[in-house]
Amino acid sequence: MVNAAVSIEGARACPTCGSTSASDVAELHRDEWRMGQCDNCGLVYLLNPPGYEALVEDFAWEKTSAIEKAARLDARPVLQRADLATRWRHKIGRKPEAVRYADWFGSGNLLNVGCAGASTQYPGFTQYGIEISAQLAEQANANLTPHGGYCVHGPGSEAIREFPDAMFDGVILRSYLEHEENPRPVLEQTARILKPGGRAYVRVPNFGSVGKRLFGRNWVGLRYPDHVQYFTLATLRDLAARTGFTVRLLNPVRLPLDDNINALFEKVAP
Ligand SMILES: [Zn+2]
Structure with missing residues (x-):
């Protein structure tokens, strides 16, 4: 290289x-x-990166995702199919989402940044969302308002400023930071809107994984131009430290083999 x-x-x-x-x-x-x-x-x-404008188009992510998948199958069919056929290995021993959110955040107000259509209700939480796709934001709002929450339409780094200080018990940044051109202000704002002791769930592709080394240019986490950052555990911890968080890794044992990093960002007491 x-x-x-x-x-x-x-x-x-x-x-x-x-x-x-x-x-x-x-x-x-x-x-x-x-x-x-x-x-x-x-x-x-x-x-x-292409800029926020490119993401406002509805379902931009889903479209490129399908194209990327086809391109990878084309390039490395055997290894890639074996990888896809064993996706289940990432789910072994994992609790359902609702149970995990209750474990991590307790109950109260929950914000999902990049919430898509917000079609799942998690018991014990009033849910809020941020979504950049106009059509998905409308759908999310329709799903959230009957339960007392709502969705803000806009880029994460701007929309998140609309929420008051210390409003949330938990923030979900699931498969989000790799798409966000301005991850630092989003995390700074996340620290601001979390209550003392609040946490954020972060899931990003694991650029330090064995899969990345094995598949190279055809690794599942590479997505052009949707993914605009590629974190290793070290660079993710660095970003967390600069924005007021410590990182609790949720998948420490299988991390090298996991295509994703799963972590709780815990707000550092001021
Ligand atoms: Zn740098």
Whole structure:
């Protein structure tokens, strides 16, 4: 792997540390999408993400997801099919979502950032959502308002500012931070709107996984251009520390084999 200093027009600053010095990760470039690694904090991220506008189109994520899946099957059919056929291995021993949320957050107010249609009601919680897709936000609002909550339509880093300080017992950032161009303000705001002792559930693709090393460019976690950050446990912990959280890893034993990092972000007492 030969990395060269980046000099491309419009390359964004590192979303974790703000450094403008990054190196090209040439083997992970695809079409016009350029991958880089921050020279300061080591985060791997898309240097030229498409912007929030691209996400407002309804079901943008679902569409590209289907295209990516087909492309991967095309490129590495045998290994990829074996990987897909054994997806169940990630679910072994996992409790149902409602039980896990009750374990982690107790009860009270729950915010789901990137809530899609918010079709699931979790007992004991008044649920709120943020959703960037106009159609999904409307659907989520219709699902949440009869139970006392609501959905805010907009990009996470902006919409989250509408909620008051210390409103929430729990915040769900499930398969979200890898899509968010501005993860740092979202986490800073998450710390603000959590009650003392509140927690956020974070799930992101695991760039440090065995799967990433094995499948390389065809790894399931690489999604162009939807995923704009690629966290390892180290770069995720770094982002957490800079935004007022400590990280409690939920899958410590199987982490190397897991395509995702699952963690609770616990708010550091001021
Ligand atoms: Zn950085």
